[in-house]
Amino acid sequence: xxxxxxxxxxxxxxxxxxxxxxxxxxxxxxxxxxxxxxxxxxxxxxxxxxxxxxxxxxxxxxxxxxxxxxxxxxxxxxxxxxxxxxxxxxxxxxxxxxxxxxxxxxxxxxxxx
Amino acid sequence: xxxxxxxxxxxxxxxxxxxxxxxxxxxxxxxxxxxxxxxxxxxxxxxxxxxxxxxxxxxxxxxxxxxxxxxxxxxxxxxxxxxxxxxxxxxxxxxxxxxxxxxxxxxxxxxxxxxxx
Numbered sequence: 001x002x003x004x005x006x007x008x009x010x011x012x013x014x015x016x017x018x019x020x021x022x023x024x025x026x027x028x029x030x031x032x033x034x035x036x037x038x039x040x041x042x043x044x045x046x047x048x049x050x051x052x053x054x055x056x057x058x059x060x061x062x063x064x065x066x067x068x069x070x071x072x073x074x075x076x077x078x079x080x081x082x083x084x085x086x087x088x089x090x091x092x093x094x095x096x097x098x099x100x101x102x103x104x105x106x107x108x109x110x111x112x113x
Numbered sequence: 114x115x116x117x118x119x120x121x122x123x124x125x126x127x128x129x130x131x132x133x134x135x136x137x138x139x140x141x142x143x144x145x146x147x148x149x150x151x152x153x154x155x156x157x158x159x160x161x162x163x164x165x166x167x168x169x170x171x172x173x174x175x176x177x178x179x180x181x182x183x184x185x186x187x188x189x190x191x192x193x194x195x196x197x198x199x200x201x202x203x204x205x206x207x208x209x210x211x212x213x214x215x216x217x218x219x220x221x222x223x224x225x226x227x228x229x230x
Contacts, residue, residue: 033217042220045217048217056217101147103159104157107154107156109154
């Protein structure tokens with residue numbers, strides 16, 4: 001266990017559905033991240049939150065909407081997705097400091113039909 | 114971002130040391146080198162990181178050249194469970210919010226290490 005929990009582990013949704021991915025960490029970290037990993041592609045950074053403040057949006061389409069109510073929880077709200085959005089969505093957290101490693105969850109495998 | 118270059122794949126015999134190279138010739142003075150690995154369908158697992166000096170922990174050793182332009186991850190006694198994609202990453206700052214500076218990891222394609230019996 002990495003200390004970062006993602007739910008659900010698997011999700012199948014239609015293009016007109018609205019769903020949310022949840023990430024939770026109780027490591028006392030202040031920064032949280034969403035990454036996307038499509039098949040046979042490197043991980044792509046989507047969003048970064050630092051002390052609940054969004055500090056990075058890597059040109060992500062508006063059909064992905066992040067929410068960080070506190071430093072322990074991070075959500076990714078999904079609506080009107082496309083089949084090409086099917087991927088493994090990974091959450092990570094880290095403490096402050098340049099030398100601090102990221103801790104990843106095991107991801108949510110999303111399939112858009 | 115300081116980019117990294119890794120071989121796409123490597124093989125290693127079980128019980129032998131696995132030495133995974135990484136080039137990061139454009140690294141800046143305050144950028145750390147991180148190593149992660151990813152086993153199929155799991156999230157990346159942190160292995161080790163360093164700035165200038167060689168580092169060792171219970172998982173691996175990290176050797177960084179004096180000019181910091183390359184590094185080597187060493188798994189001293191590889192097992193079948195070490196088969197994974199290994200990522201060498203340089204961490205860079207992405208800006209500063211009210212809580213302080215933020216950093217990101219930019220992943221490349223990594224090296225697929227296959228440990229053979």
